[in-house]
Amino acid sequence: MSTIDSLPLRDELRGKSPYGAPQLDVPVRLNTNENPYPLPEELVERIAERVTEAARRLNRYPDRDAVELRTELARYLTRTAGHRVGHAQVWAANGSNEVIQQLLQTFGGPGRTALGFEPSYSMHALISRGTGTGWLSGPRNADFTIDVEAAERAIAEHRPDVVFVCSPNNPTGTAVDEATVLRLYAAAQAARPEYGALVVVDEAYGEFSHHPSLLPLIEGRPTLVLSRTMSKAFGAAGLRLGYLAADPAVVDAVQLVRLPYHLSAVTQATALAALEHTDTLLGYVEQLKAERDRLVTGLRAAGCEVTPSDANFVQFGRFADSHEAWQALLAHGVLVRDNGVPGWLRVTAGTPEENDAFLEAVRAVTKDLKEKSER
Structure with a gap:
């Protein structure tokens, strides 16, 4: 039997691990930033209707440009993110990860580099390497904000070709203000005066933020891109639908690398049905924001440090051994995420019952760890 090490892998992939979070069979799973609320029954019925209509035409390829879907996504952004965009400024793909991949295939690649501010979403670095793009890690302050200077x-x-800014940032939950993005954008353009560098603002958790979307900043900035997803706020992680908003030239450019008919007719139909129920789904977002804030209060009451969060998750610590704390919570039937940030763990805001169970486990674990340290 061959092993992966015996295969003719590209050098930059050797020794790397695939992205993934453990899916263990425990009573409370709060490790993958999913929306805990299932889709409402009326939306499930509407999806069935839309998919049934699409099924009658599955002998034909889907709309390769997904014009109807992009039009509805543009309408959603215009309504909720404070800036008017049209379908020519929006592109959709199979999850925001494919959006990022297409951007790096178009603007990155061999001989080019991307820069992000770690700790941040690990797929930025993984997709960079997967597209042959060099990866650079930029600086953060001790409180996990970006050290702008x-x-x-x-x-x-380093003159990167692509700069990633995650707001709210995963795994820390910290938001990035408009002034910071503008300074980073100006620096990126100055470093690459011939064409300018692409700056990607990843707003996967934007609907959960206390701060307004950074979407208006794309106006007049041809290499600034905003990335979004339907996995989180829309409670549609299983759909795999991500999208971007940018100058129409960027949308034209990513179509140079997209696979033919990359969005299935079923995916487009399901996403369109979800967009018809925006108000109901955003109501769940408000519930999750309240639960997130309750987690922050409860964690602090239990003696934990908490990073201020604008997302549907909370980073908490500090632990002398974060993996030990993760294991102890797991022993109480609660699965959270150990992102490898020393001293810190991350918990997703779940249902009120799940959050109660998590906070009870935290109180027990912090008590046990304190007693252990005092022995």
Whole structure:
């Protein structure tokens, strides 16, 4: 039997691990930032209707440009994110990960580099390597905010072709303000005066933020891109639908690398049905924001440090051994995420009952760990 090490892998993939979070059979799973609420029955019925209509035409390829879906996504952004966009400024793909992949295939690649501010969404680095794009890690402050002056120096020195800004940031939950993005964008353009560098603002958790969307910043900035997903706020992680908003030229450019008919007719039909129920789904977002804030209060009451969160999850610590704390919570039937940030863990906001169970487990674990340290 061959092993992966015996295969003719590309050098930059050797020794790497695939992305993934453990899916263990425990009573409370709060490790993957999913929306805990199932889709309402009326939406399930509407999806069935839409998919039935699409099924009658499955002998034909789907709309390869997904014009109807992009039009409805543009309408949603215009209504909720504070800036008017049209379908020519929106592109959709199979999850925001494919959006990122297409951007890196188009603007990254061999001989080019991407820069992000770690800890951040690990797929930015993984997809960069997968597309042959060099990866650079930019600086953060001790409170996990971006060190803007150090970031400007890093951009000037390394001249990246693509810069990733995650707001709210995963796994820390911290938001990035408009002024920071504008400074990073200006630095990226100055470093690449011939064409400018692409700056991607990843707003996968944007609907959960206390702060307004950064979408208006794309106006007049041809290489600024906003990335979004339907996995989180729409409670549709199983749908795999992500999208971007940018200058129409960026949308034209990513179509140079997209696979033919990349969005199935069933995916498009399901996403369109979900967009018809935006108000109901965003009502769940408000419930989750309240639960997230309750988690913050409960964690602090239990003696934990908490990073201020604008997402549907909370980073908490600090533990002398975060993996030990993760294991202890698991022993109480609660699965959270160990992202490898020393001293910290991340918990997704779940249902009120799930959050109660998590907080009870935290109180027990922190008590046990404190007693252990005092022995």
